[in-house]
Amino acid sequence: MTSRVWAVLAVGLALTACEGADRHESDGYAVSEQGFYAEDAITVSGNRIAREHAAAPPPPMMEAEPQTGSGGGADAITERLIAYRYGYQLETPREATEPLIEAHRQACLDAGPEACQVVNANIYAQGDRGSAGSLSLRAVPDWIEDFRDGLASEVDAAGGRIMHQAQSADDLTASIYDAEARLTAKRTLRTRLTALLERPGASVEELVSVERELARLQGEIEGAEAQLRVMRGRVSMSDLTLNYTSRMEPVSRGAFEPLGRALRNLAGNFASGLANVITFIASALPWLIVIVPVFWLLGRWLRGLWRKRKAEQAAG
Numbered sequence: 001m002t003s004r005v006w007a008v009l010a011v012g013l014a015l016t017a018c019e020g021a022d023r024h025e026s027d028g029y030a031v032s033e034q035g036f037y038a039e040d041a042i043t044v045s046g047n048r049i050a051r052e053h054a055a056a057p058p059p060p061m062m063e064a065e066p067q068t069g070s071g072g073g074a075d076a077i078t079e080r081l082i083a084y085r086y087g088y089q090l091e092t093p094r095e096a097t098e099p100l101i102e103a104h105r106q107a108c109l110d111a112g113p114e115a116c117q118v119v120n121a122n123i124y125a126q127g128d129r130g131s132a133g134s135l136s137l138r139a140v141p142d143w144i145e146d147f148r149d150g151l152a153s154e155v156d157a158a159g160g161r162i163m164h165q166a167q168s169a170d171d172l173t174a175s176i177y178d179a180e181a182r183l184t185a186k187r188t189l190r191t192r193l194t195a196l197l198e199r200p201g202a203s204v205e206e207l208v209s210v211e212r213e214l215a216r217l218q219g220e221i222e223g224a225e226a227q228l229r230v231m232r233g234r235v236s237m238s239d240l241t242l243n244y245t246s247r248m249e250p251v252s253r254g255a256f257e258p259l260g261r262a263l264r265n266l267a268g269n270f271a272s273g274l275a276n277v278i279t280f281i282a283s284a285l286p287w288l289i290v291i292v293p294v295f296w297l298l299g300r301w302l303r304g305l306w307r308k309r310k311a312e313q314a315a316g
Contacts, residue, residue: 081173083234086144087241088151092160094130094246098123100158101133101244107147108137115143117237130246137240144238160247172231179231183224190217 092100101123108116116139123133139147155162193214197207 079173080171081176081231081235083170083172083231084141084144084238085168085170085241086148086238087164087166087243088162089164089243089245090155090160091163091245091247092155092158096158096160097131097133097244097246100155100160101135101242103154104135104137104242108139111139111143115140119239131244132246133244135242135244137242138237139240140236141238144240147240163245170234172235176228176231176235179224179228183221183228186217186221186224190214190221193217 090100101121105118105121108118116137118135119138120134120136122135123131125131152162193210196202196210197214202210
């Protein structure tokens with residue numbers, strides 16, 4: 001019993017160590033060594049642990065491609081798991097920018113969260129240029145395709161244009177298949193460890209070691225499941241980012257435009273000048289309280305000195 005417990009624990013440690021090992025590419029998908037070792041039959045002879053390698057099951061979602069005349073009977077991936085991203089830069093008249101953003105946002109909301117989700121929506125002013133904004137959506141491929149098919153005509157009807165569009169893709173096929181293989185191996189090991197806890201005759205030390213390994217393994221399984229859900233979500237729903245800018249309309253200026261602008265700014269300029277005068281007086285007033293008496297005393301002293309000299313000259 002003790003040898004069997006430590007044998008299974010050794011497999012658990014080997015499974016963890018393989019997390020950082022290099023992965024082998026085989027027929028278009030990544031295969032981890034641990035995906036095979038977790039299915040091995042473990043036997044114990046003395047202090048030695050032997051593994052009888054069993055045939056590894058094929059990875060999920062893989063099918064054998066029928067042989068053709070060109071040769072090659074290797075398995076092929078029948079479904080590519082790809083996450084798509086789309087981006088658009090739209091230019092519209094200033095009065096049409098906000099309504100267009102709201103129309104696109106509402107179209108996503110009307111489709112429902114199962115088909116489309118609004119990730120982010122922003123509208124901000126640009127002064128005389130009107131408004132600008134951005135809209136980030138996540139939607140199923142069918143909704144994205146329908147939206148893209150009608151976008152050009154919708155923008156054209158609003159008097160705008162598509163200035164730039166981009167499309168990119170991330171192939172997550174190998175990453176998802178590899179994550180599924182690793183997850184299957186971890187679950188298999190968890191089943192074996194759980195079976196060890198149910199066997200009679202185990203010592204307290206063995207039970208504690210198995211439970212500790214189970215707790216660590218359960219955390220890794222939950223983390224792997226979360227990561228796999230995220231990758232699957234990226235494949236099932238594509239990202240769409242729309243950026244909106246208002247077009248600056250040309251304005252013709254007449255000969256009297258500067259005079260009209262000055263008249264329109266007359267009240268503002270007068271108030272600004274008056275405010276500057278008041279600010280200057282308020283700033284200089286404390287100094288005037290000190291400076292005026294000093295100059296008055298200095299003037300009296302100079303006048304007295306001048307009169308004294310004049311009297312001395314008259315007497316002489």
